[in-house]
Amino acid sequence: MSDPRFAELRGRFRRFTFPMTVLFLAWFAAYVLLSAYARDFMAVRVFGHINVALLLGLGQFASTFLIAGLYARFARRSLDPLAAELRGEGSR
């Protein structure tokens, strides 16, 4: 389809998902590499028995929930209306 609106839809989708994928994979890789090679740092106690390793691990959970939420909102606002518009014309 040479429709410029499709190019716009694809651009929006890729501009969000590709960098976000690189970001969370890099953040996960950083976490795994720290677990393997920076054990002294991971062992630092922040408060009570809670150490850096546990906080970073819980941080992975938090970032996963956050990215899922951000993507759901982005898709609902920026992708769905445009896709619906294109779909409406396709079926006519």
Next chain:
Amino acid sequence: MTIALFLLFVAGTLGITIWASRSNRTAADFYTGGRAFSPVQNGLAIGGDYMSAASFLGIAGIIAFTGYDGFLYSIGFLVAWLVALLLVAEPLRNSGRFTMGDVLAARMRQRPVRTAAGVSTIVVSIFYLVAQMVGAASVVSLLLGVTGDAAKIWVIAGVGLLMIFYVTVGGMKGTTWVQIVKACLLMGGAALMTVLVLAKFDFNLSDLLGAAAAKSGKGEAFLQPGLKYGATDAWSKLDLISLGFALVLGTAGLPHILVRFYTVPTARAARRSVVWAIGLIGAFYLMTLVLGFGAAALVGGAAIKKADPSGNTAATRLAEVLGGGAGTTGGSIMLAFIAAVAFATILAVVAGLTLASSSSFAHDLYANVFRRGGAPARDAAQKEADDKGEVKVARLSAVVIGAVSIVLSIFARDLNVAFLVALAFAIAASANLPAIGFSLFWRKFNTRGATTGIYAGLVAAIGVVALSPICWGGASSTKPAVKLTATQAAECGVPANSAKVGNPTALFSCTAVAPIPLDNPGLVSIPVGFLAAAAGTLLTRRRSDEDTYDAFEVRSLVGSDAR
């Protein structure tokens, strides 16, 4: 008591399956439950499909024994869902109908890509099935308190027959409802235990961790990475990285997960069901953290290990203690309840795997490769007959795949097959993910690239494991010699004081040194899969059909009549 709850669950799910079978008519009903599930239902079913006994019992056990290192699994299993959410679920829903092979075939030559997709789907599913069923055999016999070889065989056969029944009679609809019921039971059971554990420590996580560290006898090291993934040598650290990436990249390539995206009416519903699944699965893994450390603090690693060295009973022992302890009424009720939840968990996962692999056999291999050489139907009447025949073949192949898994599991019942789960994830990441990802997003990707990538990823993953310490247990600098028990020494055929054995549970030989000292193949096989897919594409003269890709891309992003 435990047996009564087991039977109650079995009776309930059999009822659901028979109820679901009444509306099972067309191929779409069988493969996708008529695409009529809501996002919440599908989100629960995804959770039910994904959260296996390995993650409930296994992770709780690993944390109870080695502390923090068990948490790494939970994180990998969860973060993986972002790959599925951002890149795979919606385009896959838009561009395929029933299987992973559909997506590849939509823009490439049917027969070679469907054959490759079918082969890898079936291999991944059977490995995963054998791991689950052998695990089920030891877990269920422990939970029921029966021992001996005959009990194991009966449990494997029983689980296998039940899963064949769910799939052949209930199709996707019946299987999905079994998974929804299981997900609710599992979340409820885990939440109850989590609250009870935290209540014992006045809802202070730090106190719980402190108690677990103190009781483990390893002090603060119990709360830090490194107890399982050896602190000293370089290979064990690479193994950890290898495992992490196989988990994160494998999930979005697991066949039984991929087929779940087809059970909802639209791409938007697929997205919302993955968001639900992320919420559920995330909450669940946070709870396993509390349960694992709770088992370490309240039961103690040593006591768990004495009852069962695999650690699979950590969660159920914890349940007993939380209910009031062994011998009390509360203790036995809690134990029975959590054991029944674990049993439900196993059944729902194996049913999902059987369904995914039999769908792929019937739809990819039979309907589009073998029958009439994959030629399409001439007219509507023939198409309807084709649909009927295809569903018949799907049911038949569920029986065959189920039977094969039962037989393989019975042969493997005494082997340590936990590695098969990691291997299934590694194959999914190395063979399936490159093919799916490049199909969806790379215009130049072609048939040769897809088949090369799938076969190379598959062979690389299996090959690395075949050369690893899982198969060859000789002592080396990376696998220091272990102290052998009398039984182990006899099995390995060495004197009890031998220093030649690094892994007494090796499959082939305890004394030959493994050529590749990695247990997890992902670090090697994932790059091999992606590079082979890219190389296959670029080195062949046949160009991809770029016009087909343009139409495919529009469909994958915009969605259309994919009903």
